[in-house]
Amino acid sequence: MSGIESVLANSLTWEPATTILDEQDATDILSILANQSDGMAEMSNEFLDSGITSYANGDYEEAATAFEAAYAIDPDNDNSTQTVQYLAQSYLKLEKTGKAIEAYEKAIEQDPTNTTFRTSLAQLYITEERYDDAKAQYARAVGIDDSAENLYSYGESLLLTEDYEDAEEQFKKVIRLESDSTAGYYGLGKTYAEMEDYENAIEQFETALEIDPEFYDAMAEIGYAYADMGETELAREVLEDLEDLDEDLADTLEDYIDMAEAPQISFAYSSSTFPYQMTSGYAVSAIDSYLENAGASKTVTMVFQFSKSMDADTVEDVYNWSITRSDSNNMAEDYNFGQEVPDTEATLNYYPDSVVYDWDEATATVTFTIHQNETADATIDPSHIVFTFDGECVYGVSMDEDADEYSGFSGVA
Structure with a gap:
């Protein structure tokens, strides 16, 4: 019982x-x-x-x-x-x-x-x-x-x-x-x-x-x-x-x-021959011997280190990136140091060709193309090329507006 x-x-x-x-x-x-x-x-x-x-x-x-x-x-x-x-x-x-x-x-x-x-x-x-x-x-x-x-x-x-x-x-x-x-x-x-x-x-x-x-x-x-x-x-x-x-x-x-905490670009470096720290008047042909040829194109890469783990989808979306010339009231920070840009100056596409995110390292490898002009005398101001990213971390937090872009001259900004 x-x-x-x-x-x-x-x-x-x-x-x-x-x-x-x-x-x-x-x-x-x-x-x-x-x-x-x-x-x-x-x-x-x-x-x-x-x-x-x-x-x-x-x-x-x-x-x-x-x-x-x-x-x-x-x-x-x-x-x-x-x-x-x-x-x-x-x-x-x-x-x-x-x-x-x-x-x-x-x-x-x-x-x-x-x-x-x-x-x-x-x-x-x-x-x-x-x-x-x-x-x-x-x-x-x-x-x-x-x-x-x-x-x-x-x-x-x-x-x-x-x-x-x-x-x-x-x-x-x-x-x-x-x-x-x-x-x-x-x-x-x-x-x-x-x-x-x-x-x-x-x-x-x-x-x-x-x-x-x-x-x-x-x-x-x-x-x-x-x-x-x-x-x-x-x-x-x-x-x-x-x-x-x-x-x-x-x-x-x-x-x-x-x-x-808002994610930041911590630093960046070139993983190719792109001379991101060189200044105005740099010959495109000096970037790679292939660019000595008129009308030639060459892909190069930059690697961006983030301060925290990022959302891979937003990082690898090329439309969240932009590649522009620096535009500043400070002549030292302005593209070509504020001087008139010659007609022979090389131009870059606004969006990169591709972006690959490395989960383990929290880095983005950005691939973009440099074009030589038809007279093979193009120049560029690599240190005043600005790379900007507008994406999110894994928690959905948007980039820190004070650290969402990088240039060789100014660093993270």
């Missing part, structure tokens, strides 16, 4: 309803009803105890059966909330999230004002990415009990559904209720960060840290905000402080900074 069967056999000892009906004295009837109720509560508790034992022993199927029986026998038992929570946890251990959700949904039908059931159900909805359903449950919980805890959870669910203004309102309510708690400021900071109001976000996180200097999650959020602002150096300063305080948060922040 199983543990549950044993409990059930030992508990079925109360009088049937016909016995009550046979009683003539009202006081006796009420007494018998009370005894019946006590018997149901006792049996429900025995099933609960049996379920807890099975749960502790890792027998989650047996535990779930016991908890179901305990709640079905006496759903109004003082321990009913605990019973339903154990039942849901048993189903989760069995990887039956749907059954756990169903347990809370049925419990809410029985006791619609139980906020523990509603908030627990909302949490399960979130794990299933049912954010609107979660938001609805938290909203009902707040309607029943507008505690700071419920308001905070409701605000978090509003962030998941991108209802930022409503979330802001909830977190401000939390602050009014518990101004000495970090929760409201932390939630409000995350809301402003989602709204891309990073300065206000940082201010809220700093307030949370003033309340609790060991609230390192708020410190990490400041780092995230700086990273999203493109203030990589400030983000890394936060990272440096956090490394000595919380290694796990520091690792997460470091990954986030690396992800959010």
Whole structure:
């Protein structure tokens, strides 16, 4: 006989309803009803105890059966909330999230004002990415009990559904209720960060840290905000402080900074005979002997090193690249040093011929063609040829506008 069967056999000892009906004295009837109720509560508790034992022993199927029986026998038992929570946890251990959700949904039908059931159900909805359903449950919980805890959870669910203004309102309510708690400021900071109001976000996180200097999650959020602002150096300063305080948060922040940081061209070099550092008036025929021939063409290559892993598709799309002559108000940086360009000057195609990305090295090899003119006397200013790239890293972050082009004269710009 199983543990549950044993409990059930030992508990079925109360009088049937016909016995009550046979009683003539009202006081006796009420007494018998009370005894019946006590018997149901006792049996429900025995099933609960049996379920807890099975749960502790890792027998989650047996535990779930016991908890179901305990709640079905006496759903109004003082321990009913605990019973339903154990039942849901048993189903989760069995990887039956749907059954756990169903347990809370049925419990809410029985006791619609139980906020523990509603908030627990909302949490399960979130794990299933049912954010609107979660938001609805938290909203009902707040309607029943507008505690700071419920308001905070409701605000978090509003962030998941991108209802930022409503979330802001909830977190401000939390602050009014518990101004000495970090929760409201932390939630409000995350809301402003989602709204891309990073300065206000940082201010809220700093307030949370003033309340609790060991609230390192708020410190990490400041780092995230700086990273999203493109203030990589400030983000890394936060990272440096956090490394000595919380290694796990520091690792997460470091990954986030690396992800959010705009990619750059670090440096470039020629992997062919293209003399990218030579200046104006350089003879095309000196690049390769084949170009001594009138009308000849020769492909050459440049290699560009990126600061992080790039999206290969955007790198290898030739239309994300351009090859132009430098155009600057600074004569030293201008093509041909700002002097008139002769008619014999060689021209390059605006787009390269091809681009190949090397995943291991995070480099792009750009192939382009140089043409000799029909009189075999073309010249070029290689150091003032500007290579520009407009693509993305593997995380979808666009190039840093201050480091998306390269020329032999100016370097990365």
